[in-house]
Amino acid sequence: xxxxxxxxxxxxxxxxxxxxxxxxxxxxxxxxxxxxxxxxxxxxxxxxxxxxxxxxxxxxxxxxxxxxxxxxxxxxxxxxxxxxxxxxxxxxxxxxxxxxxxxxxxxxxxxxxxxxxxxxxxxxxxxxxxxxxxxxxxxxxxxxxxxxxxxxxxxxxxxxxxxxxxxxxxxxxxxxxxxxxxxxxxxxxxxxxxxxxxxxxxxxxxxxxxxxxxxxxxxxxxxxxxxxxxxxxxxxxxxxxxxxxxxxxxxxxx
Numbered sequence: 001x002x003x004x005x006x007x008x009x010x011x012x013x014x015x016x017x018x019x020x021x022x023x024x025x026x027x028x029x030x031x032x033x034x035x036x037x038x039x040x041x042x043x044x045x046x047x048x049x050x051x052x053x054x055x056x057x058x059x060x061x062x063x064x065x066x067x068x069x070x071x072x073x074x075x076x077x078x079x080x081x082x083x084x085x086x087x088x089x090x091x092x093x094x095x096x097x098x099x100x101x102x103x104x105x106x107x108x109x110x111x112x113x114x115x116x117x118x119x120x121x122x123x124x125x126x127x128x129x130x131x132x133x134x135x136x137x138x139x140x141x142x143x144x145x146x147x148x149x150x151x152x153x154x155x156x157x158x159x160x161x162x163x164x165x166x167x168x169x170x171x172x173x174x175x176x177x178x179x180x181x182x183x184x185x186x187x188x189x190x191x192x193x194x195x196x197x198x199x200x201x202x203x204x205x206x207x208x209x210x211x212x213x214x215x216x217x218x219x220x221x222x223x224x225x226x227x228x229x230x231x232x233x234x235x236x237x238x239x240x241x242x243x244x245x246x247x248x249x250x251x252x253x254x
Contacts, residue, residue, distance in 0.1 A: 115186040121182040122183075132242075132246050
């Protein structure tokens, strides 16, 4: 047995000491600081990209435009049609914010994805829920609720079973699944990185066990690279589903 290998309690990986306003609902800890930091970084990123716009974009401008056009072409227009372009600023901001928040999990010195705390995904999911419910009633009125409860083209005899399922699916499952998907993926990645980093340290300090060092070290590197993909993919999926739910509220026929 490796005495040096000991996985710390989950509270040591996800719960941080309060730094300011201790004991109040507004207490500030590492998670809150990361949210503030990421918000500032995204704002500075877009300001820097827009300051000196060149005909042939390079550097920060190139990265910002590439990401913006990716969301516009594949999410805004791809899901909502041409009128979806007016949603691109919101969706692009959501994508970049979630991505940078996720990528903090592999940044040396930080190494903590704030989305692995359920409060952040719940806030994002609630935001999406409020938007698509509000737009549903704004564009369809009371018909929005009846369309959800009684989907067209379904025999009336099935409404007894289908109506409660649709209500729960649209108004409960949608935001819940958005939050849990983001939370679970980031939490699992953080746990895996922690386990293999601890194994690498344990094998390094052990004597003859050091011959097995390349395995956990390789896995740590591989999972770190994989977490970059997860950070990007989860940001894209969350943004895509938000666009789908908004479009469904505005254009129920789709």
